[in-house]
Structure formats: C-alpha cells, structure tokens
Amino acid sequence: MTARRERSGRSRRSRPLSGRSVAVIGGGFGGLSAACYLADAGADVEILEKNEAVGGRASTLEAEGFRFDMGPSWYLMPDVFERFFEYFDRSPDDYYDLQRLNPHYRIFWKDGDRMDVTPDLDQVRAAFEAREAGAAEAFDDYLDKSADNYRRSMDGFVYTDRPNYRDWVDLDVMRAAPVGLQLLRTMDDYVSDFFDNPKLQQVMQYTLVFLGGAPQNTPAIYNMMSHVDFNMGVYYPDGGIGAVVDAFADLAGELGVTITTDAEVSEITRRREGFLVETVAGGEGEGRGKGEGESETRNPDIVVSDADYAHTEQELLPEHERGYSAEYWEDRTYAPSAFLLYLGVEGSVDPLEHHTLVLPTDWDPHFAQIFDEPAWPNDPAYYLCVPSATDDSVAPDGHSNLFALVPIAPGLDDSPEIRERYRDEVLADIADNTGVDLRDRIVFEKQFSVSDFADRYNATAGSALGLAHTLRQTSLFRPPHRSKAVPDLYFTGAFTTPGIGVPMCIVSGEHAANAVVSDHGRQPDATERDAGKSGAAGARRTVAKRLANGPLAGLSGLSGLFR
Template identity: 40%
Template sequence: MKKEIAIIGSGFSSLAAACYLAKEGNHVTIYEKNAAIGGRARQLKTQGFTFDMGPTWYWMPDVFERFFADFSKKPSDYYELIKLNPAYRVYFGDNDSISIEDTLEKIKIAFEKEEKGASKKLQKFINQAQDNYNIAIKDLVYRPGVSILELVTPATAKKIGQFFSTIQKEVRKEFNNPRLIAILEFPVLFLGAKPSNTPAFYSFMNYADFGLGTFHPKNGMFSVIKGMQLLAESLGVTIKTYQNVTEIKVTDKKASAIVVNDQTIKVDVVVSGADYHHTETLLPSNFRQYSEAYWDKKTFAPSSLLFYVGFSKKVEQVDHHTLFFDVDFKKHSEEIYDTPKWPTEPLFYASFPSKTDDTVAPEGKEAGIFLIPLAPGLTDTQEIREDYFNKIMERFEKRTNQDIKKYVIFKESFCINDFISDYNSYKGNAYGLANTLLQTAFLRPKLKSKKVQNLFFTGQLTVPGPGVPPALISGKLTAALVQKENNA
C-alpha cells in the first residue's frame, strides 16, 4: 500500500531516501527548515564567488554511479565531473610539499623518492586496500546494521584480524617515513576518528584515494545536490523549504503526524535525515531510544572551523586541495579526541576550487575554503574564530612563501554555533559519529526506531557512517526498511 511519507531534512541521505521511496509509488514530501536544500552541502554565493559550505571532496565515484543507475540514470545526466591532477598537495614545511597525482604509478614514484623501497610497499598496501574496498563498498556497507551476522561472510572471515588491528599499526608496519605515514593515515579523517582507533579494514579509504582518485563536479558539490533534486522531483517528490519540524506525534506507538511551522500534518511514515539526537527530542521522552548519557559517551567525529574567503588575486603554490601537515598531528588529534580544547597548533586544509573551475570565482580572483578540525562542544566566539584565521593565514603565507591576507576581499566563517543553529547538530559536530570498532555497523544508532513504529532515521549518525557516499547508501538502506515494513 502506498504511503504518505514525510522526510525531515534535505541532505544527501534524505534526498536519496526520497528518490527510492517515490520510485515505489509513495507520496513523499521533504521538509527543510533552512532557505535552501542540501543540508551541510549547501552553497554560499556572494560577490561573484561560489563556495561549497560543507563537503568539497568527491571520492568513490562508483557509489554515485550505483545510486543513479538504480533510476536508470548516470551522474553525467546531471553534472560534469573533472578528475583532479594533482588530487591534492600536502605541505610539511616552508616550500616543502608532496603532490599526490592522479594515478597509482605516479604516486609510487613520489613515494620512492621519499623512502627507498616504498613503491613496492605501497603497491602491496593498496592491493590489500582494494580487496577491502571490494568487500566493504560492494557488499558490507549496503547492509542495514540490524545484526552482527551482517559482518560475518566468507570474505570478512579472512579479514577478521583487520577489525582488531588499526590503520596506524598497519601503515607503520610498512613505512618509516613520517611524511608518507601522514599521507596514508590522512584518509581516515573522513571517517572521523584517529588512525590509532580506526580498524585496519578501513584501509579501503586509501584505495578510494590512490586507486580511484579525486574528482570535482563542475560548479561544486552542490551540483550533485541539484542533480538529486531534479531526480527526486521527476519521481514526484515535493520539496519544501522554510519548514521547521518541531514535533513528531505518536499515536498507539506509531508516528502519526509531524508539527511543521505550528501546523499538524498527518503522515503514515516519518524518515528523519536531521540530526539523530535532535530528532529524538521531537518525541515524547518515553519514546526516545537513546538517553543523553548514551550520546555523551559516544565518540563523535570532529566539528570544524570553516572560512569562505574571496581573494582579489590568484593564490600561488597551492592546488585545488591543499593540506597543511606542518605541525604535530598527534597533538592536534589528542586535542580533538582525548582532552578536547581549541588546538594549540592546528593542522588545516585549504580548497581552491577556482583552480579547476572558472565558474566559482570572478576572472583573475580566487575562491578559498579553509577548514580546521575541532573537538565538538567547544566554546565558539567571533574573537576565537578571528584569532585562528590569523594563525592559519600566517602559516599559510610562510609555508607557501607569498602574501595573501592583504588580498582578502570577502570572508565568512562557520563553526560550532552555526552547526547547532543551522543543522541542530549535537554539540556542533560536523561529520557525525566516528567509525571506531565499537561504533561500526550494527553498533551504530539504528535506522528504524525500536520504540515507535513507522519512524526511521538516515544519515551520518546511523548506518553506514560519515561522508557523502555513505549518506547515499544510508538513504537507500532506510528506504528499503520502510518498504519492507509497508509490505509486511
């Protein structure tokens, strides 16, 4: 039987779930509280500049292809992809950087220059990572996290040791050069945890990096959101903005209505792509599955301090994606996860999409996005933000040997307070729950409420985890559970 389905939020997972549910003939409406769709993947446009406010890395193109193929479409039906070369550059000191190019063979040459014999070790490491990728992305992550048995397959049985070892151990077993170690441990930051706490099986992220490469959708990541919006609307999905959901009504232990802008709307099913913790606060307390103590004990992925900056001239000595690993990674990670505080000397990331895409900045100018990973829940003030902007600008200028701060014509920041106000994000986290061993698969918050029938969740705080490709998969998994319950 076809249902009236309300979806809260319009990020990647919500749009994906909406597409799958509409394809089955349901009447689907998305309710987005902000002025624009996309959730964390919104876009900022000002003074001729265009900035992706959230995700800027397009990895795992096969996951996007698989999503669109489910609707007999291709990504190229909606947006143009550009493969980046170099994929990114990593700075370790003044005028001291390594570029990661667009093929494994080129990357092996760069590794060999840094450490004799490293090219052979890298090939061995990536072969293992590719094997993990094939197991994880083609199979495991498309399971709904209902039971531990989902992880028990002939393929994973052979990999059991990798679930109890860590990325850090496996990388350092093979490599001695601290620069190469930093590059190999970097991709797990997308999973929101320290390399010392991330199961070695997640080396599949290294295959996503070196094996598949890094892409840029023309006009930015928001092009993917717009493509999904077009697909959803072609399937009959209604998308409404400025729609603040303040309550989920429960009748006879079933989700029966939502309250939107003080109006009660009857529904058959509620799917929330909004923050999981926040969504449960919309329920009567006796219908919440997870206590405040539960959330407080969880290991969250970092929050971020972001700056969106327009420069009046081109910035030199950088690539589209540029990482600054010129300070102590261990100390910064401890200040995120172990003793949460504003970092003493932060690692940071800079993106210059106008290096690749002339649509995102006026001619002769540069669009720059700067990100500092932070512990969630910190005190966030404009004064602190300004202090950190000055810190990273000073280091940026020193490392790349150029003056850029005086060429800033536009700057806007986004941090913990904004994640809370714009996305109802728990403690202002940016990426969701970290993928540690005890927060993997069936150990994450459930896609289906255990206490309220017809209430489902999707997105970064549930299965399979943080990141854009997992968000697409999460939407598919949730939609399948909804249909299974509908057809029962």
C-alpha cells in the first residue's frame, strides 16, 4: 500500500451541484460510488445505511478471531476499480494491497476429476486439450473473441448509459453491433459452438453465477467474462472485500460525505420542493444514542436509492408514485439466493484453494431447481472460499476460515429444520468430493440464507444478487436510473444498468450521479470547462499508463477505453 496522496484535482473541476443536498439510501457499492461522484460535484451528501456498517451485501462478519466476507469474495475486473479511484486522483493501492491468486481457482468434479485454472495460459490450454482434442485451439479462439467483446462492451454498453431506444442509434453502438447481436443468443448455445466436452463448457460458464443466470437464459454477450477470468486474472485484496468497502467509505469521507449507520429508511415522501425521508433506528448500530425504533426525518433535495429497486418502490413510496406495479415485480426473474455456511475450522483444509468450485458433471438439474421448479438442490454445484489460504489475518493461528455457498432458488422456505438438514448434506458432499471432512473440526459456525437476505438487506425474494441477467432483463430492459414516476428520485445498484456484481454496481453509481448532474447541475463557466477537460484527459492518460504498467500489463488494447 502506498502512502496516501493529497487530492490535487478537486479545485480544477466544476462543482455543478453546489447547494444541493442528496440522501443516498443504502451504503452498498452502488451507493458509495454514487455518493463519491455526487460529493465531488459539490452536493451535500448523506448515506443512510440500515445496518451497523456500510457495504450492503458486501458485509463483514467477525467472531471469535475469524473474519468472513459475507457476500462478494472475488476481486475481478481491476480496471473498473482503477478507473473509479483515478477519477478522484487516487489509486486502489492508496487504500489496499492486491495480489493475484495462483491458481485463480480449483475445480473438483464429482466424478473425481480435478482441474486448476492458473495465470499460466499454457497450463490451461494443456488441461483443455487433455479433455477434448482441439480444445486448446478453440480456447484461444474463444478468448480472442471474449477479449474483443469485453473492449467493445465496456466502452459501448457499460461505461455509457443508454436508457432509451434512441440512445442506441449511435455510431459507437453500430461499431459494436456484432456484440449486440449476441443478446439474441444464450451462453449455452454460444459455448457449445467451441467445446463439446461438458466440463469445458462448465469452465467457460461458471462465471454466470456472478450474473445470477443459467447458461440457458443468459445472453451470449457475457462470454466477455472469460476474458476477465483468464486474461485479467483473479485477485485478492488483503483483508478481503471488506477492505475495499473500507476504501470506498474512506474516500467518501475525504470528499465530505456523511455516513449514518443504523438508519433504516422507512418512508420517502415527495414534497413541493425536495423530499421528506424518514428513518428508524434498527437497534443494530453501536454508540449512536438512539433507542430501537426511534425515528428521524431529513429533507434532501434529491434522493438516490441503492436499496433494492423493488423494495424502494413497493415499501418506501406511496402507490401513486411507483413507476412499476406489483405485478411487474412479481413477473421478474430474480437471481439465485444462497445457502451459506461460515465456518471456523481447526487445522488446514488442504487441498481446497482460496477459491474452489465443486461441480456435478451435469449441472442442468441444479439450474432447473433454481429457475424452473424451485427446490433445495439434491446434487448441487457449489463454491468454497478459504481466505486463510492467502491471508493469515482472517483466522486464529492453527485454524482456517471457510465459507460454503450453494446457489438456491429465491423465495424458498428456509426453516431451521430445513437448514440443519441441508447443512449436514453439504458437509457430507464436501467430504465425499474434496476429501476434506470438516464435521469434527468446526469451532465456529453461522448459517445465512433466504430469510436472512430479506431481513438484513431488504432483498426482494431473498435474492443474493438482484435481477437476473436474462435475455429480457439485460441492458435497456432493466429498470432505469431515473424514477419513471417521481422527479428527483434516482436508483443505483444491481437492479439497474449495467447490472449485477461489484464492478457493475460501481459503474451504476457513476451513471446515477451523471443523471443527477445532468438534471440538476448548473453549467460551468468557460474557465471551469477548460480545466475540467484537461483534468479528465489527464485522468484517462494516467489510467491508461497504469493499465500498461500495473497488474494488467500486456492487455494494451484496454488502454483504448481511456482515450
């Protein structure tokens, strides 16, 4: 970690939101991102966070010397983090240290086969070729297309918000037309054009779990995630994803954002000028001097909600100010929920790696039990995370911390009896398929599932992620950043564009802030415009340089995104 730099760019950028007050509901990555951009634009910003700390679904659990990331645990797409911090004349390494994992992850198949995905692509090619003749060449072809799709998609569809049909009549979109056409195919169809072996198809598709979809319902455009996986790499921030949350919160504080925890928003009322936002203390915060259930009110000019879109509309707004009906939300396809076990374990858990996938050779029945006929999976694909394999600080000496995540259908009944039965099944499955028997070595355990997602995060249907990236819920088919019914109300997070995942939520915060500035910002004078242009150009050059010389060296084509 480098010494923290003094910010040099604030004075040279215009402050179009000076005099405006903004309440950001929820301190997930979308809310933190939006708050930083809005404060930098001059707004008086307060984040109202329901729980005892910011982070949203990226919460941290600490108990008995163990520390767990409760939600996101993969640090992917480092260019997005670089881009975010660079806007504020910062760098991720001002706040946390990164290391690239090797292997990126290990896969155990339930027929006894095992494969490591490493930064060494020659090893990966050999592993592919060993499972299917000609697969090494197909792998290279697939990655070439994936890298090209990534560059086109990020520049044309991710970093540029296009909420209306007319926004798609654009030269950049026309150039990216071959990528856009992949919205009409599924990942299942696309991957099968390259590989016949079901295991190799799974390797190219497992990242769909980060998008909340299945191979049969996720657009083929998301093949770009293989470029993220194999070329860009999988990283670990020392301290876990919680350290990244802390970095965003620290930056927000440096920019003047007020963060108020233990403040659950219970009602949003539109007034003649601005809003009345009511909060109630949930009793989970510490040291705030408020009794459980005590209410407060705020009167911001603008509201940006990082809470689940459906929760904001259906629970916080009066019926006549909802942009979507209850039937609309009931008709959506939600990303999976999860059954999670956070485990503190005596001794080592070798041969589990930092990231480990345990997969049946046929995972279609599991996806069917998530999306088609909801049920607790009887032969699940699941994920194991062992941060203590990389970071000694997350577990006491002589112990390992581990969490197991089984994707399950949102809305399932997760009574204590069901959870306990399923917990035993998962631990037995781990022992049978990895050789690691945890059952007699567990010294700390916490379960988390559907009802916990709903209670802790106000998650619609108890989804762990939000709206799934299906064919009809991608890009402009997702709910927009601007409320359709309430002026001055905006949305950020996984329900909006670009979509699910920490990097996408970061970009979503930028889009929401841009919408606020577009609607409410005063026009800068000539001096401010000239300074802003030179500052933005300098930021793009610096990011391009970092990409060329930093952990992404060799991916020179990505620098074109910042020119």
